[in-house]
Amino acid sequence: MPLRPGPTQDEVRGFAQKVGRVLAERAPGLVTTEMSLAKRRGRVFADALRNAVGQTIVTPYSVRRRPKAPVSTPLAWDEVEATLDPAQYNLRTLDRRLAGADPWADFWARRQPLPEVA
Numbered sequence: 001m002p003l004r005p006g007p008t009q010d011e012v013r014g015f016a017q018k019v020g021r022v023l024a025e026r027a028p029g030l031v032t033t034e035m036s037l038a039k040r041r042g043r044v045f046a047d048a049l050r051n052a053v054g055q056t057i058v059t060p061y062s063v064r065r066r067p068k069a070p071v072s073t074p075l076a077w078d079e080v081e082a083t084l085d086p087a088q089y090n091l092r093t094l095d096r097r098l099a100g101a102d103p104w105a106d107f108w109a110r111r112q113p114l115p116e117v118a
Contacts, residue, residue: 002107007114013051018117020046076103
């Protein structure tokens, strides 16, 4: 999420950790904060550790080293659904994706303050 300037790195990481814990508590069959791949058992890993100096992420439109060469693709919220198959965005389909509207065109215009997490 694009943030307004102000929060420190520690504050952002703390926020991400709290969000991950809340998600894992509310949807334990879907989300986990478990680092061990074996213990995740198909659940989404809420990874707050990417919010630290020297950590990297896969940038948008990067090809992933996986079968069918999926491409890390920005999505609009209305495209996110339980049946979403990330492999549908790949080297063969990327040209169609880029021909459409950019779902992140107004990304920086949506900066927001770091909210409180209960």
